[in-house]
Amino acid sequence: MTLALLLIVPAAHAATGMSLTPDPTLILIQLVPFLATLAMLNALLFKPMLAYLEDRHQATVGAKEQAASLVQSAERAAQEVENRLNTARGELAEVRATRRKAALADRDERIALARKENDKRLHDAVEVISGEAELASQELERLSRMIANDAASKVLGRTISA
Numbered sequence: 001m002t003l004a005l006l007l008i009v010p011a012a013h014a015a016t017g018m019s020l021t022p023d024p025t026l027i028l029i030q031l032v033p034f035l036a037t038l039a040m041l042n043a044l045l046f047k048p049m050l051a052y053l054e055d056r057h058q059a060t061v062g063a064k065e066q067a068a069s070l071v072q073s074a075e076r077a078a079q080e081v082e083n084r085l086n087t088a089r090g091e092l093a094e095v096r097a098t099r100r101k102a103a104l105a106d107r108d109e110r111i112a113l114a115r116k117e118n119d120k121r122l123h124d125a126v127e128v129i130s131g132e133a134e135l136a137s138q139e140l141e142r143l144s145r146m147i148a149n150d151a152a153s154k155v156l157g158r159t160i161s162a
Helices: 002-013 024-156
Strands: none
């Protein structure tokens, strides 16, 4: 279509004396510096800029991926620590329960032993007191007979023999 326009337009403007047909030599002369400038800009500006932008993108994405990886690692480590703590807490509770049970058994054993010793002491004390009470009773009876004999002797005015 462009070629058709190039052929039609010059014929239409030929009558006015103005030529709109591009000169191929002039186009080639202008195209060479344009392509050379484009090649230099590509080599000196576009490729380094695109490489820099790509590196920056990779660094940004890489840093984000590395940060996400570090966050996941930290979460895994925190979860592992939490699991270890829970395990340790469970073991501690078991040890505490075992020791408490042993301490309670020891306490019950000591209490039973102390009660047994106290019961024996109480029984011994009751026997001693009973013996002393019997002796006191016998002594009291002997003294009361003596007093009764003395009182009767004084009342009757004579000695009474038991």
